[in-house]
Each structure stands twice: as structure tokens, then as C-alpha cells.
Amino acid sequence: MKKLSLFGLGAGLIAALSFTPELAIADGHKMSTLETVKKRGHLRCQVGQPSPGFYNLKKDGTWVGSDVSVCRAVAAAIFGDPNKVEFQSVTSTVRFTALANGESDMLSRTATWTIFRDTQLGLNFTATNFYDGQGFIVRKDSGIKSAMELKGATVCVATGTTTELNLTDFSRMNNLDIQPVVFSDNNVRNESYLKGNCDAMTNDKSGLASSMAGFPDKSAHVILPETISKEPLAPAVRKGDDQWHDIVKWTVFALISAEELGITQANVDSMAKNPPNPEVARFLGVEKEMNKGLGLDKKWAHWIIKSVGNYGEIYEKYMGSGPEGIGIARKGSPNDLWTRGGLMYSPPFR
Amino acid sequence: MTDLAPDIGNRSKFTPKPDLPPPPNTTGVSGWLRYNLFNGVFNSILTALSIIAIFFMVKAFYEWAFVNAIWEASSRDECRISSTKIGTCWAGVNVWFTRFIYGRYADAEIWRINLAFIIFIIWMVPLWLPKITSKIFIGLSAVLIYPFLAGYMFLGGERGWFMEVMVALSLTCFLFVLIHSLLCLTTGLGLYGWIIKVSGFSKKNEHQHKYPVIGFTLLTVAVVAFLINDITFKYMSNNLWGGLFLTLVISGIAIASALPAGIILALGRRSKMAVIRVLCVAFIELFRSVPLITILFMATTMFPLFLPGGMVINKLASAIVAVCLFAAAYMAEVVRGGLQAIPKGQYEAAEAVGLTYWQATVLIVMPQALKFMIPNIVGNFMGLLKDTTLVSIIGLYDLLGMINAVSHDPKWIGLHHEPLFTAAVLFFIGCFAMSKYSQHLERSLGAGNNR
Numbered sequence: 001m002k003k004l005s006l007f008g009l010g011a012g013l014i015a016a017l018s019f020t021p022e023l024a025i026a027d028g029h030k031m032s033t034l035e036t037v038k039k040r041g042h043l044r045c046q047v048g049q050p051s052p053g054f055y056n057l058k059k060d061g062t063w064v065g066s067d068v069s070v071c072r073a074v075a076a077a078i079f080g081d082p083n084k085v086e087f088q089s090v091t092s093t094v095r096f097t098a099l100a101n102g103e104s105d106m107l108s109r110t111a112t113w114t115i116f117r118d119t120q121l122g123l124n125f126t127a128t129n130f131y132d133g134q135g136f137i138v139r140k141d142s143g144i145k146s147a148m149e150l151k152g153a154t155v156c157v158a159t160g161t162t163t164e165l166n167l168t169d170f171s172r173m174n175n176l177d178i179q180p181v182v183f184s185d186n187n188v189r190n191e192s193y194l195k196g197n198c199d200a201m202t203n204d205k206s207g208l209a210s211s212m213a214g215f216p217d218k219s220a221h222v223i224l225p226e227t228i229s230k231e232p233l234a235p236a237v238r239k240g241d242d243q244w245h246d247i248v249k250w251t252v253f254a255l256i257s258a259e260e261l262g263i264t265q266a267n268v269d270s271m272a273k274n275p276p277n278p279e280v281a282r283f284l285g286v287e288k289e290m291n292k293g294l295g296l297d298k299k300w301a302h303w304i305i306k307s308v309g310n311y312g313e314i315y316e317k318y319m320g321s322g323p324e325g326i327g328i329a330r331k332g333s334p335n336d337l338w339t340r341g342g343l344m345y346s347p348p349f350r
Numbered sequence: 351m352t353d354l355a356p357d358i359g360n361r362s363k364f365t366p367k368p369d370l371p372p373p374p375n376t377t378g379v380s381g382w383l384r385y386n387l388f389n390g391v392f393n394s395i396l397t398a399l400s401i402i403a404i405f406f407m408v409k410a411f412y413e414w415a416f417v418n419a420i421w422e423a424s425s426r427d428e429c430r431i432s433s434t435k436i437g438t439c440w441a442g443v444n445v446w447f448t449r450f451i452y453g454r455y456a457d458a459e460i461w462r463i464n465l466a467f468i469i470f471i472i473w474m475v476p477l478w479l480p481k482i483t484s485k486i487f488i489g490l491s492a493v494l495i496y497p498f499l500a501g502y503m504f505l506g507g508e509r510g511w512f513m514e515v516m517v518a519l520s521l522t523c524f525l526f527v528l529i530h531s532l533l534c535l536t537t538g539l540g541l542y543g544w545i546i547k548v549s550g551f552s553k554k555n556e557h558q559h560k561y562p563v564i565g566f567t568l569l570t571v572a573v574v575a576f577l578i579n580d581i582t583f584k585y586m587s588n589n590l591w592g593g594l595f596l597t598l599v600i601s602g603i604a605i606a607s608a609l610p611a612g613i614i615l616a617l618g619r620r621s622k623m624a625v626i627r628v629l630c631v632a633f634i635e636l637f638r639s640v641p642l643i644t645i646l647f648m649a650t651t652m653f654p655l656f657l658p659g660g661m662v663i664n665k666l667a668s669a670i671v672a673v674c675l676f677a678a679a680y681m682a683e684v685v686r687g688g689l690q691a692i693p694k695g696q697y698e699a700a701e702a703v704g705l706t707y708w709q710a711t712v713l714i715v716m717p718q719a720l721k722f723m724i725p726n727i728v729g730n731f732m733g734l735l736k737d738t739t740l741v742s743i744i745g746l747y748d749l750l751g752m753i754n755a756v757s758h759d760p761k762w763i764g765l766h767h768e769p770l771f772t773a774a775v776l777f778f779i780g781c782f783a784m785s786k787y788s789q790h791l792e793r794s795l796g797a798g799n800n801r
Contacts, residue, residue: 049745050758057755059445061454061590086589088665090745094651098745101654102662187757187766214426214757214764216436326760 033237033244034078034295037105042084045071046104049089052210053319053326054110054130063087066318067108069308070129070235073251074106077300082307096121099238106248108235110204112162117236125234126249129311130319131334131343133227134166135205137212140222142199147226154179156189156198166229167202190214200224204231206319210326247294254301256346257283258310259337265309272302283349290349301349311344312337414438415771425761442762443772449752450772453592459506459584463595466503470496473524476531483540484530491523493606499524504591504599506583518575522567525574588666592747594776596666600748601735604673608734609727611674612681617711619686630682637679643740645672650744669741677734684730688723689715721795728788732781749773 037043047055047067055065072082090098099107100122110132111117113125136155138144144153147170157164157180164180171178181198183189190211193201203211208223215221235252237245258264261280263271268284275281282288285298294300308314315335319328336342375381387397418437420429421444429439443450452460473492476482499520502513509517530541539547542563546552549562591599618630637645649672650665657663692715700710720727742751753773757766 050755052758052760052763056758056760057449057454057752058759059449059761060457061449061592086587088589088745089747091743094647094744097651097655101651103651103654103665187764190764210760210763213760216430217434220434324760326763 033105033241034247037078041079042086043071043075043078044086044088044103044105045074046088046090046095046098046107046109047071048095048109049091051110051207052213053206053328055087055089055108058324063089064318064324066130066314067110067233067235069314069318070108070248070252070255071106073255073304073308074248076303076307077247077251077254077294077296080297080299080303096123099123099236102238105244106235106237110233111236112231113234113236122239123236124239124245125236126245127252128232128234128343129252129255130206130233132204132206132231132233134163134202134229134231135208135227136200136202136224137193137208137221138200138224140220144200144224147224147228148174148176150176150178150200152177152179153199154181154197156181156183156193156201158182158186158189158203159184162229163203170228186211202228206326206328209328213326243293243295247296250294251304253346254283254304254349255308255311255314256337256344257349258301258305259312259344260339260346263305263310265305265307265313268302268305279349288350426763426765439762439765439768442756442765443768446752446756446759446762446769447772449593449755450749450769450776451594453596453747453752454590455586455592455595456584456590459586462503462506462583462586466500469524470500473527476527476534479531479535481538482531482534484542488527488530491527495520495523503583505586505588507585508582514575514579515571518571518578521574521578522570525570526567588664591666593752594749596741596746597735597738597748600666600670600673600741600746601738603670604677604734604738605731607674608677608681608730609685611678612685613716615678615682616685616689619682620689634679634682637676638683642673642676642737643743645676646740646744648672665744666746669744669746673734673738673741676737677730680730680733681727684723684726685719687726688719691722692719721792724788724792724795728784732784735780735784736777749776 031039047063047065050056051065053065054067055063058064068087071085071087075085076082078084088098088104095107095109095111096117098104107123110130111125112132113128117123118125136147136150144150153176155167155178157167159182164182167178167180170176181192183192186203186207189201192198194215201208201211205223205227212218212221212223235248237248258268261283263280263283271280272284272286275284275286278287282290284302285291285300289298291298291300297303309317312330315330316322316325318325319335320330321327330336330342332341334343336344338345371377372381375384388394415438418431418435419440420431420437421440423429423439423441424445426436426439426442429436429441431437448457448460452463455463470492473488473496476488477485477492482488495516498513498516502509502517526541533544534540537544542559545563545566546559549566551559551562615630615634618626619634621627621630646669649668653668654663696714696718697710700714705713739748739750741748742754747755750773753769754766756762756769757764
């Protein structure tokens with residue numbers, strides 16, 4: 001008896017779900033992404049499956065990380081509220097499809113900016129917010145000081161992305177005859193390396209650093225100086241909406257600019273009251289209004305910094321040595337400001 | 351004549367002696383051991399080897415799970431037992447356990463999930479109690495009406511007029527089930543009878559009895575709707591649903607819909623009407639021949655591409671529909687197998703006594719066939735419960751999704767053995783309970799065969 005009627009359970013809950021306001025936003029005329037987001041009341045931002053430092057879940061169930069902060073910064077720029085974001089987390093296989101089909105408004109997830117992706121996948125990259133590159137980690141007692149000494153070595157590597165391809169390219173170019181040992185899961189790859197099944201392990205350097213943070217004997221391992229690939233990671237948006245592209249791009253630039261100008265989460269309010277120089281005044285929307293073309297409030301940059309801090313603060317908190325960070329040194333890396341020898345550079349706000 | 355008669359009196363009378371006790375080496379513990387474990391040289395060696403193997407495995411597990419275990423810590427680094435070794439870090443599981451169960455649901459709102467779950471249990475309990483009447487109504491309302499209440503409690507937010515009515519109706523049904531059960535247990539008179547008695551309709555014609563009942567129900571729904579009008583729950587987007595809760599929502603709906611949908615498909619496949627048969631065969635073969643993960647990807651990623659621009663379908667809803675369709679296709683073949691086990695004579699006998707097709711199916715064929723199908727059905731349900739972990743690949747954070755998140759939390763980086771073990775235990779509990787319940791069902795439904 002019970003069984004004959006069970007069908008209703010499914011129908012009922014699906015009916016309950018479909019009566020939610022967020023189910024369908026059907027628009028007759030073509031709305032811009034900004035209009036759609038404003039009408040919906042929150043931003044749909046795509047991150048990846050948890051990756052320490054960039055986007056990971058905390059024990060209270062919230063998303064944190066440097067890429068997550070970009071999502072929150074865009075939400076802050078639009079709504080003045082960094083919590084008006086719905087995070088979507090999909091595998092890297094469907095990340096671009098989920099952007100193309102309108103599921104996500106933007107994508108902020110360790111996606112490498114390449115010409116193929118930028119020109120042929122229907123998406124536009126905005127501005128690089130992290131310069132990564134593939135490297136190697138070895139045990140200190142192996143005595144290896146350079147990747148060129150890895151001749152005939154076995155190297156643990158994860159499948160799925162271009163990591164494996166880069167490794168074989170590097171091996172062939174330098175006649176190193178590296179033997180890749182391939183894993184599908186990062187945790188298993190790390191354990192295999194720790195057990196001594198491989199002489200070295202390769203991944204993006206940020207990934208190596210976060211793996212190393214989980215090793216019991218961190219000081220017994222070292223990341224080799226060579227970087228064998230270029231991985232500029234940048235948020236991306238769908239092609240065809242230049243205003244939306246500008247909003248995301250200039251949000252990233254605002255984070256970098258704020259650091260250049262010395263504006264922090266703590267001092268942004270007092271700086272807005274008494275701008276120390278015209279640049280800061282322009283940036284915070286006190287003097288000239290920089291928001292017109294973006295379609296945002298004139299305090300948009302103020303809201304961003306108030307909500308998530310500047311680039312340096314975000315880096316320190318999630319990528320650097322902060323309590324939640326994964327401990328990647330910024331000094332001397334490409335992710336430092338251009339004024340200190342790095343590559344982080346924002347076009348001027350004027 | 352007397353010569354031929356057997357001379358009973360002279361025979362020594364048969365006096366039964368008590369049975370000799372069985373040989374001492376075949377009884378008790380030693381006998382059991384001898385018979386089952388040390389029955390011959392070869393088996394004795396096998397037993398000894400097995401005992402040694404089991405001993406080392408248990409010892410290794412004991413050391414892993416208890417001896418080297420750290421129960422209290424705030425990060426994985428604190429789980430160190432030496433400079434080169436990290437002990438079994440149950441502290442990480444402990445800290446994350448709420449997330450395993452409820453996903454990203456806000457802590458302050460978790461009581462809503464718990465309450466909805468408790469309401470469901472209370473709703474179902476009368477089905478197992480004796481003395482309760484109208485079990486059909488209780489079961490039907492639990493699966494048809496309850497989901498609206500649960501759906502609202504999980505989701506929250508503003509209610510439209512439809513949800514307002516359905517939630518009120520749902521609460522009314524729950525109240526009725528409670529009152530009815532209590533009345534049945536105390537007075538033996540159900541709610542229906544009680545209303546008729548109180549309203550004074552008991553002396554009237556039987557077909558007028560429904561009027562006070564309908565009136566009372568409508569009145570209660572109106573009162574409940576008025577009472578809950580101001581109560582709204584905080585909106586919890588289903589983006590925040592996760593953990594075991596999400597696993598149970600998906601697999602629960604799939605399990606609940608699989609059997610009726612499977613029965614309909616199986617009957618359709620055996621139908622004499624060509625169009626229905628072809629449609630059913632096409633559906634079953636299509637969904638059985640494609641892996642579940644492909645169906646999930648199609649439903650959540652590809653399907654929206656074909657929709658008019660800007661239209662977005664809820665991901666959870668499309669994943670649930672995909673899992674349900676998949677489960678229905680598999681269930682259809684299980685049901686067809688059961689139907690084929692019913693001898694043709696049963697159909698012919700049913701026709702002979704003048705039953706229609708549906709009467710014969712519902713009264714004669716299905717009750718017998720379902721009994722045969724129970725092991726397969728439950729096996730399918732268990733498979734379904736475990737298959738739902740695939741939704742973690744399309745970005746829904748079910749139990750496995752939350753488990754995977756632990757090892758990427760910078761505080762617990764690389765911690766994945768302990769959470770996976772926890773997931774294994776939780777799945778074992780769920781599947782084992784289902785398996786035991788199916789054995790109970792087989793026994794109680796198969797009682798007729800043992801007579």
C-alpha cells in the first residue's frame with residue numbers, strides 16, 4: 001500500500017523546489033549580466049572543488065580563499081554586501097560549460113589564461129590575480145638542488161590537467177628520461193610520494209606548497225627553484241557583455257590598486273573621510289566618479305576594500321603565512337607588487 | 351483363528367530407552383570447532399592461517415583507530431605524535447562532523463532539518479503499531495503530503511498561496527495522524543468515527559458521514575493556515591544543502607519514486623498496446639544503457655544549453671529527476687522479472703472469475719510478484735543510496751563531497767583516511783539497516799509459504 005503511493009514523495013519535493021523564486025529567471029528581452037544579477041539579488045560565482053588557499057570550505061561551511069574573495073569583491077562592488085554570492089562548485093571538466101550555459105555569472109577558479117580558452121571557448125579572461133607555475137618538490141636528503149638533476153627520476157603526478165603533459169615536455173626537452181607515476185587523486189599522490197615511491201612530485205607550485213603544509217615533516221622537503229610552465233590564473237566571464245567584463249576586470253584591478261595606494265580594510269573609512277591625495281580620492285569615489293561606465297555605485301571600490309581588503313591582505317590571509325594560509329612566500333615571487341619586483345600591476349584609476 | 355493371531359502378550363513389551371548422548375566431541379564449543387574449523391588437516395591449516403591473518407588485521411586496525419588516535423586538536427599539525435608521524439586524527443572528523451551530516455546548512459537553522467526528520471518518524475510510527483486503523487491514509491499522507499512540509503522546512507523563505515495551503519494541509523494531516531493514533535490506542539475509535547460521533551451524525555445515513563469530516567478538515571486547515579501565516583523560516587538556498595542530509599533527500603526521493611514508476615514501466619513493457627510498449631522499452635533501454643554520471647551531466651550541464659536564453663533550472667531538482675529516471679529504468683526490469691515468475695494460470699484464473707486487468711494486477715499478480723522481488727528491490731535501493739555519491743561530481747556537496755572537502759581545509763590539509771572511514775561507517779549503517787528490514791519484510795510477507 002505504502003509502496004504504491006510512494007511516487008508522490010518525489011513529485012512533491014520537486015514541486016516544492018520549483019516554487020522557489022530562484023528557479024527560473026526567464027527574460028524576454030536580452031538583459032545584461034549586471035541587470036540579471038541585480039534582479040536576482042545575488043551573484044552566482046563559480047569556484048572549483050576545494051583547493052586550499054584558492055577556494056576551500058571552512059568547518060562552518062563557508063567558502064574562503066583568494067579566488068572566493070574575488071567573488072565576494074564583485075558582489076560587494078554591485079550590492080555593497082560581500083555575502084550576496086551563491087557559490088557554485090563544479091569539476092574542472094564542466095567549468096566552461098557551466099559558464100556558457102548561464103549557470104554561473106563568472107568563474108573565479110585557478111583557470112589558466114591561454115589563447116585557446118580566451119578565443120575559442122566563448123569566454124573572456126579578465127585580469128590575472130595569481131601567477132602560478134609548475135614545479136617540483138623533493139626530499140632534502142636526496143641532495144637534489146635543481147630540476148635538471150632529475151635524470152631518470154620517478155615523479156609522482158596527478159592526471160586531469162596539463163600537469164602531466166608539461167612534465168613529459170620538460171623531460172623530453174632536457175633529455176631527462178623522467179618516469180611519471182600517475183595518480184588520479186591528489187591525496188593518494190601525496191601519500192605515495194611521502195612513502196618514498198617517487199623521487200619527486202610535480203604540480204603547480206601553489207599546489208605543492210599546500211601539499212607540503214600537510215606533510216608531517218615539512219622541513220625535510222624542498223620545492224626546487226625551476227618553474228617549468230606559465231600558469232597565469234584569472235577570473236573569466238562569458239563573451240558578449242563588455243560591461244560585465246569591465247566590472248570583473250576592474251574589481252581585480254581595484255584590489256591591486258588599493259594595495260599600491262596603501263588603502264586597507266582597516267583604514268578605508270578614514271581614508272574616504274580625509275583622502276591623503278587625489279588618487280585615493282578618485283579611487284574611493286570622493287572626487288571624480290569612476291563608476292559611470294561600470295554601472296555601479298560611486299562607492300563601489302570603497303565597498304570592495306571594506307569587505308575583503310586589498311590584494312596584499314587577501315594574499316597574506318589565504319596564500320601567505322596567516323592562520324588560514326597555506327604558507328607561500330610572496331616576497332620575490334611574481335605575485336608581489338610591480339613596485340617590489342613582482343608582476344602585480346594595475347592600470348591607473350583616472 | 352487364534353493360531354493366526356499374533357501373540358502380543360508373549361512378546362517382550364517395547365520400552366523406549368532415553369537417547370544416548372551424542373559423542374562428546376560433536377557437541378558444545380569443541381564439537382562446533384572440530385566440525386566447522388578443524389575438519390581435516392587441510393582445513394585446520396586454513397583455519398590457523400586465517401586466524402593469524404585476522405589477528406594481524408584487527409591489531410593493525412586497533413592500533414590505527416585507537417592506539418595512535420588523537421581525539422582533541424584544532425588542526426592537523428596538532429595531531430602529530432612525533433616529528434615524522436601524524437597519528438589518526440579523529441579530531442578533524444569531530445570538528446567537521448556537523449558538516450558531514452548537514453552540509454553547508456547554517457548551524458542556527460539545523461533544527462529545522464532535525465524537526466522535519468522527527469516529524470517524519472512520528473508520522474510513520476503508527477504504521478507499525480497494532481490497533482491503528484486507516485493505515486492507508488497515514489502511509490499515503492506521509493509520502494504525498496509530508497514532502498510539502500519538509501520541502502518548506504528545508505528551504506524556507508516566502509510562501510506563495512500554493513505552498514501556504516500545502517504546508518497548512520500537511521500540518522493538518524500530521525495533527526490528524528497524531529490525534530487519530532492516540533484515539534485508536536485509547537478508545538479504539540479512530541478520528542473519523544470520533545468526529546461523526548461528536549457532530550451527532552452517527553444516527554444519520556452513512557453516506558452523509560463525510561460532510562462533518564470534510565467540514566472539520568477544512569476548518570482545521572484554515573485555522574492552521576491562519577496560525578502559521580506569520581511564521582516564516584529563513585531562506586536556505588538548496589545550494590547550501592549537503593552532507594548526509596542531501597544524500598538522504600536525493601536517495602529518499604529516488605527510492606520512493608522508483609518502485610511505482612518501475613511498476614508502471616514494467617506493466618507498460620508487457621502491455622499489448624504497441625505504442626505504450628515501444629515507449630516503455632525505449633525509455634528503459636535508453637536509461638539502462640547510459641551510465642548514471644552521463645545522465646547527471648546531461649541533466650545539469652547539457653540540458654540548460656537547449657533551453658531558451660537566460661532560463662536556469664535548479665541543479666538539485668534536475669539531479670533528482672535524473673536519478674529518479676535512472677532508478678525507475680532499473681526497477682522496471684526487476685519488476686518485470688518478478689512478473690514473469692507468476693505462472694500464467696494466475697492470470698487466467700483471475701480472468702475466469704471476471705476480474706478486470708487492473709483488478710487482476712493489483713489483487714492477484716502484484717502481491718505475489720512483489721514478494722519474490724523484495725531481495726532484488728532492496729538490493730537496488732542499496733545500490734541507489736550508494737550511487738547518489740556521484741552527485742558530488744556535478745558540484746552537489748553530498749556526504750562524499752563534504753568528506754572530500756576536509757582534506758582541502760588548510761587546517762586539516764591531507765586528512766582523508768579518517769573522513770572516508772566515517773563515510774564508510776555511515777553508509778554501512780544505512781545499507782545494513784535496509785538489508786535487515788528487507789529480511790524482516792520477506793519473513794512477514796512469506797509467512798503464508800511456511801504454513
